[in-house]
Amino acid sequence: MATMRVNELAKDDFFWQIEYKHDRCTLCGRCVAACPFKAIEARVERRRKVVSDDITPNPKVIFQTVPVIKQVVNEYNFCRGCGICEKVCPNDAIRPVRNPDHRFQAKYRSVTGDPFKRGGRNNLVTSARTLDKIKIGRISQMTDPSLDAQRHTFDLLAPFGRVLPPQEIPFEIKDGKLVEREHTPPVRWIYPIIIGDMSIGALSWRMWEALAIATAYLNEEAGIPIRMCTGEGGVPVRLLKSRYLKYMILQIASGHFGWNRIINAMPEMVEDPAGILIKIGQGAKPGDGGLLQAKKVAKHIQEIRGVPKADLLSPPNHQGLYSIEESVQKMFLSFNAAFKFRVPVAIKVAASATSVSVYNNLLRDPYNIVGGFFLDGIDGGTGAAHEISLDHTGHPIVSKLRDCYLAAVHQGKQGQIPLWAAGGMGKGWNLAADAFKMICLGANGIFTGKLMLQLAGCVGNDNGKCNACNTGLCPVGICTQNPILVKRLDIDKVAENIVNYFLSVDHELKKLMAPIGNSSLPVGRSDALIATDKAVADRLKIQYAC
Amino acid sequence: MCRIGAIKSKNYLHPSKALYLMRSQQKGHDNSGFAMVMQDLGGVFENYKDLPILSLACTDRGMKIADDILHEAGFVRMMQWTPEVHPRDWLKIEPMPNYIFEVVQYPKSYKYASKDEKEELLVDMRLKIRQALEENHEGYVYSFWPDVITLKEIGDPTDIGEYFGLWEENDELKAKIITAQCRQNTNYDIVRYAAHPFFLQGYTALANGENTFYEKNKNFQEKLYKGYIGFESDSQCFLYTLHYIHKILKWPLIYYKHVITPLPFEDIEKREDREVLKKIRASLAHLEINGPNTIIGVLPDGTLFTCCDSKKLRPVVVGYTDDTVIITSEVTGINELLPERNWEKDIYPHEREMVVINNNLEVERWQQ
Ligand code: SF4
Ligand code: SF4
Numbered sequence: 001m002a003t004m005r006v007n008e009l010a011k012d013d014f015f016w017q018i019e020y021k022h023d024r025c026t027l028c029g030r031c032v033a034a035c036p037f038k039a040i041e042a043r044v045e046r047r048r049k050v051v052s053d054d055i056t057p058n059p060k061v062i063f064q065t066v067p068v069i070k071q072v073v074n075e076y077n078f079c080r081g082c083g084i085c086e087k088v089c090p091n092d093a094i095r096p097v098r099n100p101d102h103r104f105q106a107k108y109r110s111v112t113g114d115p116f117k118r119g120g121r122n123n124l125v126t127s128a129r130t131l132d133k134i135k136i137g138r139i140s141q142m143t144d145p146s147l148d149a150q151r152h153t154f155d156l157l158a159p160f161g162r163v164l165p166p167q168e169i170p171f172e173i174k175d176g177k178l179v180e181r182e183h184t185p186p187v188r189w190i191y192p193i194i195i196g197d198m199s200i201g202a203l204s205w206r207m208w209e210a211l212a213i214a215t216a217y218l219n220e221e222a223g224i225p226i227r228m229c230t231g232e233g234g235v236p237v238r239l240l241k242s243r244y245l246k247y248m249i250l251q252i253a254s255g256h257f258g259w260n261r262i263i264n265a266m267p268e269m270v271e272d273p274a275g276i277l278i279k280i281g282q283g284a285k286p287g288d289g290g291l292l293q294a295k296k297v298a299k300h301i302q303e304i305r306g307v308p309k310a311d312l313l314s315p316p317n318h319q320g321l322y323s324i325e326e327s328v329q330k331m332f333l334s335f336n337a338a339f340k341f342r343v344p345v346a347i348k349v350a351a352s353a354t355s356v357s358v359y360n361n362l363l364r365d366p367y368n369i370v371g372g373f374f375l376d377g378i379d380g381g382t383g384a385a386h387e388i389s390l391d392h393t394g395h396p397i398v399s400k401l402r403d404c405y406l407a408a409v410h411q412g413k414q415g416q417i418p419l420w421a422a423g424g425m426g427k428g429w430n431l432a433a434d435a436f437k438m439i440c441l442g443a444n445g446i447f448t449g450k451l452m453l454q455l456a457g458c459v460g461n462d463n464g465k466c467n468a469c470n471t472g473l474c475p476v477g478i479c480t481q482n483p484i485l486v487k488r489l490d491i492d493k494v495a496e497n498i499v500n501y502f503l504s505v506d507h508e509l510k511k512l513m514a515p516i517g518n519s520s521l522p523v524g525r526s527d528a529l530i531a532t533d534k535a536v537a538d539r540l541k542i543q544y545a546c
Numbered sequence: 547m548c549r550i551g552a553i554k555s556k557n558y559l560h561p562s563k564a565l566y567l568m569r570s571q572q573k574g575h576d577n578s579g580f581a582m583v584m585q586d587l588g589g590v591f592e593n594y595k596d597l598p599i600l601s602l603a604c605t606d607r608g609m610k611i612a613d614d615i616l617h618e619a620g621f622v623r624m625m626q627w628t629p630e631v632h633p634r635d636w637l638k639i640e641p642m643p644n645y646i647f648e649v650v651q652y653p654k655s656y657k658y659a660s661k662d663e664k665e666e667l668l669v670d671m672r673l674k675i676r677q678a679l680e681e682n683h684e685g686y687v688y689s690f691w692p693d694v695i696t697l698k699e700i701g702d703p704t705d706i707g708e709y710f711g712l713w714e715e716n717d718e719l720k721a722k723i724i725t726a727q728c729r730q731n732t733n734y735d736i737v738r739y740a741a742h743p744f745f746l747q748g749y750t751a752l753a754n755g756e757n758t759f760y761e762k763n764k765n766f767q768e769k770l771y772k773g774y775i776g777f778e779s780d781s782q783c784f785l786y787t788l789h790y791i792h793k794i795l796k797w798p799l800i801y802y803k804h805v806i807t808p809l810p811f812e813d814i815e816k817r818e819d820r821e822v823l824k825k826i827r828a829s830l831a832h833l834e835i836n837g838p839n840t841i842i843g844v845l846p847d848g849t850l851f852t853c854c855d856s857k858k859l860r861p862v863v864v865g866y867t868d869d870t871v872i873i874t875s876e877v878t879g880i881n882e883l884l885p886e887r888n889w890e891k892d893i894y895p896h897e898r899e900m901v902v903i904n905n906n907l908e909v910e911r912w913q914q
Contacts, residue, residue, distance in 0.1 A: 144756035163828040176798050187828050412769025517758045518836045527761040
């Protein structure tokens with residue numbers, strides 16, 4: 001008897017199995033051509049066939065070699081379940097089917113000796129989200145009329161920048177009027193939703209461009225002053241020198257990728273950027289640096305970032321920064337000074353059990369220099385990460401945002417360093433509801449990333465579908481630099497979808513503000529919320545309702 | 547809804563005027579309470595203008611607690627006046643055993659103290675007495691300030707007037723500024739403290755409406771000044787903001803409106819002082835009010851003003867003659883007291899306006 005090859009990989013080990021209907025397949029080859037992962041291939045099979053050539057039945061058994069489409073079985077070309085094959089097949093002949101009995105991660109690690117990496121989503125938490133257990137329960141009526149979302153005006157703007165307590169604003173009274181005596185930290189009033197930091201490099205240049213186009217359009221045509229954060233990895237010089245820079249928040253992270261070119265372009269900038277965001281950490285890989293694998297470091301990315309083709313690893317921390325005070329000093333010295341104190345400088349950290357101490361500390365910063373505290377929860381992140389980080393490290397955002405807000409309240413300093421929070425915003429497809437609830441819990445605004453990818457046509461989800469953002473093989477051209485795959489992305493369509501989505505979000509935000517009778521953002525109005533879950537209510541200090 | 551009113555006059559007025567002002571608007575409230583603050587006092591208090599007056603509703607024990615605290619701090623009683631009460635079975639009122647208005651002399655150690663020091667002392671004393679009374683459920687202290695008395699009562703305003711004998715004019719109780727409100731609190735439990743007007747260090751505020759930013763306001767105000775306590779009513783926040791802007795930050799009164807109902811950004815951008823307004827808006831976002839409101843306020847110097855929420859969802863009207871100005875919820879109130887005035891000059895302030903009456907009784911309209 002032959003040896004049982006039980007330790008070898010089989011189709012049954014995969015997350016996804018290809019269901020192929022031989023009888024429907026016309027062998028057009030589209031699926032094979034479309035699968036970026038080379039998870040399927042054309043092969044031949046020897047098939048037993050029963051045929052009858054006579055007028056009367058006269059069955060004969062013949063053996064024939066027929067071409068078929070087959071799933072590839074190895075650790076590198078495994079099917080991600082992206083479903084592109086099904087999308088391109090004209091005959092419904094092929095599709096990936098989830099395999100509940102997979103054991104791929106074990107196989108992968110035991111064969112490659114390498115941690116399993118992927119992009120996309122946290123694949124473990126798929127139950128109802130905390131935000132979905134919260135409703136807006138205080139509805140104005142009778143003595144306190146609700147507003148009319150169509151007729152009334154609403155002020156949907158949030159501060160970005162260091163807000164001084166009133167006694168510290170250098171006001172003096174002249175002719176019965178307050179006038180400013182000297183410079184104060186810049187505060188920009190922007191839309192309470194920022195398109196969150198996804199780098200050019202992690203995203204394809206076309207995806208990144210689509211976001212930039214949508215941002216400019218929203219600002220200039222739709223009157224929605226939204227900002228986009230560039231992510232770490234630089235900015236095309238053309239954009240740095242354009243007037244659109246004012247809609248961009250430039251990010252610097254521990255790898256400092258792309259900053260050379262930003263600094264070199266400064267003399268030629270016609271506009272200040274919207275802000276600077278210093279990234280200390282992010283939700284998907286807290287305590288871990290950014291990771292752009294060499295396969296995604298295409299020529300233009302090398303140019304923008306000023307690097308050779310190699311794996312680009314941002315260190316987990318900023319080298320040379322060993323304390324909060326130092327990081328504040330760094331912001332103070334480099335960035336504020338570089339832009340002559342005209343541009344707000346904010347900081348982004350991964351939500352963690354310790355974020356509150358960091359925030360408390362920043363609130364006491366004597367230089368009044370931190371222009372925003374960006375908190376990124378466990379559901380954040382695109383790009384590439386070790387699966388172990390994606391699924392098992394990090395802190396949910398809702399309670400941590402709340403903790404930070406209440407810590408500021410405790411110090412009587414709420415609003416002084418605006419709070420921005422993200423990590424799973426819009427995961428249930430409704431960004432407006434998430435934003436509104438987060439604002440009621442104390443956020444000044446939120447930032448969102450992955451939802452933008454969904455709007456662009458990302459086929460991934462939270463159940464392990466696709467999540468191949470790290471591979472450089474994104475099947476829809478969002479997270480890859482492969483010119484053929486990138487062409488799959490229709491820039492104008494993506495920009496249009498994003499613009500349309502924000503138009504509806506804007507409308508929906510007003511629809512939520514109107515019934516609680518608020519014409520400006522209800523920051524900290526947790527009395528407007530109720531939780532249908534007792535534990536959530538207790539933890540967030542909001543009313544419980546059942 | 548509450549009905550609120552303020553009368554400011556060149557002559558001393560008896561509180562019956564406030565009762566008449568309120569009674570004519572009684573269809574608009576629920577007859578559950580009446581409260582008033584009298585400032586710039588005449589009658590029995592006329593000769594004690596500079597001395598603090600404690601306004602107290604309490605039990606016998608409460609009276610002793612308050613006296614002991616004052617005594618211990620070195621205050622000396624100069625005069626005490628209690629209204630003569632007329633209990634009747636049918637009166638709808640829940641009175642306290644004692645109502646005391648006590649004029650005291652500052653402690654000797656404060657002989658050379660600055661105005662500020664004295665003012666802080668008065669707040670400290672009031673808070674101390676309030677806490678002591680609260681712990682023992684022995685009563686309420688409404689104000690402790692020179693030339694000011696406060697009365698708050700639960701019940702039917704007509705009956706409250708009857709009980710204290712306030713319907714009949716006499717020379718005992720008189721003031722040049724009287725602010726009054728009808729109705730007890732609806733948002734929370736009935737608490738005597740929750741009735742408007744609210745008073746702090748010479749500032750008085752009363753409001754008709756709902757403050758949907760109450761929680762934001764409160765969370766922020768609690769940390770700003772020791773006197774910002776209680777929060778039994780969402781309208782109390784308006785007083786604290788007024789006090790904070792004008793007394794603590796020392797900003798001109800016009801900025802009160804900019805803080806509580808900031809201009810929309812669109813409008814701010816059109817103004818020359820946009821940078822200042824945006825700074826204020828960012829810095830004091832937590833003092834903004836939302837929801838329907840009309841506010842009447844009095845400053846320590848006797849300036850009277852009114853303003854509304856930014857959508858003007860609550861009514862208010864100002865009517866005046868040469869020697870009297872009335873600000874109140876409904877015009878019927880003014881008709882009752884000033885039937886002969888030129889009603890064409892009545893002002894219905896709009897959402898971006900403050901109507902301000904100075905001590906010469908000049909009526910100014912400030913646009914935000
Ligand atoms: S689902 Fe995606 S990865 Fe799997 S075979 Fe089809 S195209 Fe390839
Ligand atoms: S479609 Fe692209 S962006 Fe979406 S999960 Fe797959 S690889 Fe990532």
